[in-house]
Amino acid sequence: MxxxxxxxxxxxxxxxxxWFSDYSTxxxxxxxxxxxxxxxxxxxxxxxxxxxxxxxxxxxxxxxxxxxxxxxxxxxxxxxxxxxxxxxxxxxxxxxxxxxxxxxxxxxxxxxxxxxxxxxxxxxxxxxxxxxxxxxxxxxxxxxxxxxxxxxxxxxxxxxxxxxxxxxxxxxxxxxxxxxxxxxxxxxxxxxxxxxxxxxxxxxxxxxxxxxxxxxxxxxxxxxxxxxxxxxxxxxxxxxLSNDEDHVEDQEREEGVTEETSLLGQKEADQYKISPDQPAIARKIKLLPCLKDPSLVTAFIVSGIQATILGTFDATIPTVAEQYYNFPALKAGLLFLPLGVSDFLLGPLFGWAVDRFGTKPVATLSYLYLVPILILLRLPKPCPSASSTSSSQELFEVAAAASSCTDQKKQIAIWASLLLLAGAGLAGTSAPSIVEAGSIVKKFHEHNPTFFGADGPYAQLYGVSSMVFSAGLTIGPLLAGALKDGIGYGNMNAVVAGISAVTAVLAFVFIGRPLRLRSWRRGRAGA
The missing domain is CATH 1.20.1250.20 (MFS general substrate transporter like domains)
Known part of the structure; x- marks a missing residue:
């Protein structure tokens, strides 16, 4: 010093x-x-x-x-x-x-x-x-x-x-x-x-x-x-941003810049250009003009649906475990482990896949994969439960009946296995929405440096992402509780499977680059 x-x-x-640093030391x-x-x-x-x-x-x-x-x-x-x-x-x-x-x-x-x-x-x-x-x-x-x-x-x-x-x-x-x-x-x-x-x-x-x-x-x-x-x-x-631009230029040189790609580049510039005549609120909350892009809106929807599905698991696993198998709180909590083990093991792999192949295939396939798994969650059947009992004696007798249910271990194993498989699908839903949203806003930033300034609206972007995710975590338990009480646990999961299918379609249509088989094969051959 x-x-x-x-x-x-x-x-x-x-x-x-x-506020006090002079950046000298x-x-x-x-x-x-x-x-x-x-x-x-x-x-x-x-x-x-x-x-x-x-x-x-x-x-x-x-x-x-x-x-x-x-x-x-x-x-x-x-x-x-x-x-x-x-x-x-x-x-x-x-x-x-x-x-x-x-x-x-x-x-x-x-x-x-x-x-x-x-x-x-x-x-x-x-x-x-x-x-x-x-x-x-x-x-x-x-x-x-x-x-x-x-x-x-x-x-x-x-x-x-x-x-x-x-x-x-x-x-x-x-x-x-x-x-x-x-x-x-x-x-x-x-x-x-x-x-x-x-x-x-x-x-x-x-x-x-x-x-x-x-x-x-x-x-x-x-x-x-x-x-x-x-x-x-x-x-x-x-x-x-400069490093990202250099990467894109290198990629274009590898693939060969043709007249068609030049036209696509001009089209992209027009797509992400923001008019200087923006209202006062847009000049303060600079993320607002970016919401005209359907890919960004879809990325938010994909994130919200991911949180909603997680919320349905949070709300139903403890209650179903108690009603079906008389599990206390500690055993019900252990059922979350197979759901999370997949996320722990596969999260980095799906993140690499997003960087390698793009957000579209990972998001689309993950939500499509969840559809049959969610439907199959109707397979576990309850053993005698204490949900309808009132006296302590009845509670004891039903608990004893549940513990001696010859099919209980098999049913629990089926349920835990399906939760493990569901966790694998959920692991693939985390990265695509965040990466897609960041990529879209980066393009707006690149094409409008004067409007956004040096740092861009990235904190605003992730603020809205956090808001949407938290909203999903709020909606999920409410939706799951209402559906489970109204139409039963199995039918509730069928509804959630339908939501997952719709999300897969939205992801395929709106987010990520268009799939190009030739480029994918060339990338695979060079790997």
Whole structure:
């Protein structure tokens, strides 16, 4: 460090306090703090923490409402649903706000840290809260944190790895965070049973400490460029876009630029050109003009349907496990494992497939594959259940009958196998929508650099993506509950299969590049 730099200036540079940093003295460890692996790992830990703490609290909410708040047992279910809705609603409403604000600041780190502060306060309120009002505020703060971490995190990933590598990056991240999403409810139940609230929240605070440390240390590549040039305007997304353009030019040279491709290039320029006469709201929320592209709208729909299908599993697996096989909460939670194992193992593979073959084939085939699997979920049949019993004696007798049901193990094995297969399909639905949306907005950015500015509307994009996904997670359980009660579990899955089929058609028609068999064969031969 330069000896003339005051101590406070050195600290500001090291902690990357952009309001006070003069970009004259690089922070300690700038090289590894701007390493792509460390940046992506920080985003992954942030998303993991968000989902883990969400899932960790869910199984103990009923006990908190009864023991601490004094809610009658007959009202617990409605209040649990209300608290879940408060989380989702806050995430839906704040996601576009987070995107809008993030695109107006010079670095992603500050809002990324503020999102974690919101999650920390939420966790503390849940730990000490003894009233409905406190619990509602805590769940709202959790939803705001989720909106920030998903919006800022995905935008930071795009800036770090570029659009060409976004698919496998997202696939790997989703594979990692799926572990937390699945393990948290089971772990929360076990910790509450063994050590009470202290054990549950203790592991939560420990994870928050790790997350905070990584978010504090991470440094964006554009910030590093500012230290290299001592220019606060350097290091924007233009370098990423330039690299992407070079990749496209190399690809065109390999395939041969013909008159037809030149015409297609002109057609693309016209398609993504934005008129300068935009209303005031479009100049502030610059993502709005991009919504004229049906591919972008379809990408949002595909993401929302993915969340809706996930929500139907979240809402029905525990209740069906109890009604069909008298499973307690812990055993019902274990049924989520086969659903998530596929995502964990296949997520990176599907992400690579998106980067290699495009979003259209992966999204279309994944949703088509889910159709027969969802229909087959009507195969598991119930053994005697306790759903219609009232007295403790009847409850005991039916539980004994269920345990001795000769067909029970076979039925559970069929159900778990189908959930495993469903997880494989869901693993293929994660990356296409995110990559497609990022690709479309990048094209708008490339063709309208003056309108969008250096950084583009990427945080706004992922803010809307987070909003749509959260809306799907809200709609899914409501839809599943209404259909299951109205037409039964098997018919409910048939309806969801129909939704998946329609989504596959939309993906085939509207997203991704047109399939070109000759180019695919040439790429396969050169692999």
């Amino acid at each position: 330069a000896p003339s730099a005051p101590l406070w200036q050195k600290l500001a540079n090291t902690l990357q306090l952009t 690089p922070p300690l460890g700038l090289k590894w703090r701007t390493n792509s692996v460390f940046i992506v790992s920080t985003v992954a830990i942030g998303l993991f923490t968000d989902l883990f703490l969400y899932g960790l609290i869910v199984p103990i909410l009923p006990f908190m409402l009864e023991d601490r708040v004094g809610i009658p047992q007959s009202q617990v279910q409605s209040w649990v649903s209300g608290l879940l809705t408060a989380y989702a609603a806050a995430s839906v409403l704040f996601s576009p706000v987070a995107g809008f604000l993030a695109d107006r600041v010079s670095t992603r780190q500050a809002p990324f840290l503020l999102g974690l502060v919101s999650l920390l306060i939420a966790t503390m309120l849940l730990f000490v809260g003894q009233s409905i009002a406190v619990l509602v505020v805590a769940r709202v703060l959790q939803g705001i944190s989720a909106a920030v971490v998903w919006t800022i995190g995905l935008a930071l990933c795009l800036e770090t790895v570029g659009s060409d590598n976004l698919g496998k990056t997202i696939g790997s991240i989703f594979s990692f965070i799926s572990v937390g999403n699945l393990a948290a409810p089971v772990l929360g139940g076990v910790l509450y049973e063994k050590s009470g609230y202290a054990g549950v929240f203790g592991i939560g605070f420990a994870l928050l400490a790790v997350d905070f440390t990584m978010r504090l240390l991470v440094s964006e590549k554009k910030v590093a460029a500012r230290y290299e040039t001592q220019d606060p305007t350097q290091g924007d997304l233009q370098q990423t």
